[in-house]
Amino acid sequence: MERLDKILSEAGVCSRKDCARLARRGLITVDGLAVKNPADKIGENAKIEVDGEQVVRRREVVCIMNKPAGFVTSTEDDRSRTVMELLPEEMLRQKVVPAGRLDKDTEGLLVFTNNGELLHRLISPKSEIPKTYYVEHEGTITDASIRTAAQGVELKDGTVCKSAKIERLGEGRSTITITEGMYHQVKRMFAALGCHVTYLKRIQIGNVNLGDLQSSQVRELSEEERNALF
Ligand code: URA
16 A cells, blocks of 8 residues: 555656645546545555546566567667567556667667666676676687686777686687676677677576577566566
8 A cells, every 4th residue: 555645756647745736626536536635545456547547557667578689779769670669568658768788689688677776786887797698709719718708808999898707608609797788898809809799699687597588578577586686
């Protein structure tokens, strides 16, 4: 149960003060009945209407998408399709945004949330959340490349990356775990190691694994996964 004025201000409908005014005028109904007191406690499933319009109640949403190639990680773009187009209606209503970025041609795990604090944690370089990518590439990742990655790859522009862990899966196939999120970072790291990336997919962020989520599909995180991300 939550106060009516709190629900309405969180939903972005009106301020608490305006809620009192609207309630006095009989413009707010809960399950069809006018509510005059903005401090009234309202149940989770009650239908609230303000001036005849149903209120979409905000709840915290943390979800993941298996992003397909060809979509930009942006809320708007004039030229390309965006990941927002793949979100279910309910997520859009809850005003989730992508936490971090994947390149247009990169696939895989993308987190969305409407929790500003979590968003900040996920994108802040200070958080150093490990992110693992599956990489297909030209050339060979040698033992020396793995050691260099562990010590900190120097990119072609002179930037030195933090320690990263590369695992060789086979010829032209590796995984890399990094704790930063610089522009085109994985592609630039592999380029610095003499390996051009031909396919890139993020498979894990912190404790959250893409698992068998199909391309373009979205699922909400369990309470446990969400808490561990925090
Ligand atoms: N590194 C890249 O080069 N591209 C991505 O999309 C993510 C990490």
